[in-house]
Amino acid sequence: MxxxxxxxxxxxxxxxxxxxxxxxxxxxxxxxxxxxxxxxxxxxxxxxxxxxxxxxxxxxxxxxxxxxxxxxxxxxxxxxxxxxWEWSYPENGHLGIVDPFPGSHPRFLNSLHLRATTRHFSPRPIAHELVELLVAAALAAPSEFNLQPWRPVVCHSSTDRQRLQRCCRDQVQVSAAALAVVCAVDPRVFEDQAPRAADELILHGERSPEQRDETIAFIRSCFVNPQDSAIRNGTIFGHQLLLAGLSRGLAGFWLGGFDQDALHQEFGLPTRAIIAGVIGLGWPSELNHPRPRHTMEQLVGWGHWPGA
Missing domain, CATH: 3.30.70.1060 (Dimeric alpha+beta barrel)
Incomplete structure (x- = not known):
């Protein structure tokens, strides 16, 4: 865009x-x-x-x-x-006197600090075209070995959001949001798609053709605990979806309180599917400000465990 x-x-x-x-x-x-x-x-x-x-x-x-x-x-x-149209900001040297890096947005870093969890939304809908843009942006998230194991379930209609709310301990923000997405992952991808991932590495010169079998075995060995890997990858997808919404003026929430069995049954997920969380997005009914954050000194260790 x-x-x-x-x-x-x-x-x-x-x-x-x-x-x-x-x-x-x-x-x-x-x-x-x-x-x-x-x-x-x-x-x-x-x-x-x-x-x-x-x-x-x-x-x-x-x-x-x-x-x-x-x-x-x-x-x-x-x-x-x-x-x-080009926006004038100090970060881009006021209309390109200083060129930003390719693919960068001059105010993206500042925008990250504006994200705030929102559970109250206006009834204004999100157009289907915008939903597709947001999901496409989330699908562009990084994944281990580019396996892209995400299998999101998009609940855009009011009926689908009500169905989802019943599976999420009846938390009302699920249906109040104009869009809710189940961040589901298929762990079978880690095994089945390893050959394709190896071929991709060979194609880009990161492995030699002679290393194909070795590379396939290495990729599969990285997923000995597929549930942990699925949650990691699903979380990356969900967070990128939240940031995509933020870029369009939407607010949202990350929800981890849900009934796994009910979600599987209600939306026809295979038993192997793993759910990392549920994302809700909508037009905020009021402006929420980020809550206070701990300082970097409290949280970050430079070369050692924080506070050690």
Missing amino acids: HDYVIFLHAVDAQTARSAAVIRDHCAHLDRLDAEGRLIAAGPFADSEAGGLIVGSFPDLQQAVAFAQSDPFVKRGYSRAQVRR
């Missing part, structure tokens, strides 16, 4: 716009907002100059398509002009 600014230049500032076209324009913006992709929108103080929309789009073509489908543009009230 990239940020784009859409200038809506007034074709004729003296032409009044009907209530219907204004309503349609607002609905157009609401759809973008429902997907978590609307950053800002509004008219300039000088009405003759028109207005602008700032939003996130996969590419320029889709930003242009959104601009051209705006009711103001379609009805001839405005002329659209689309430009890539």
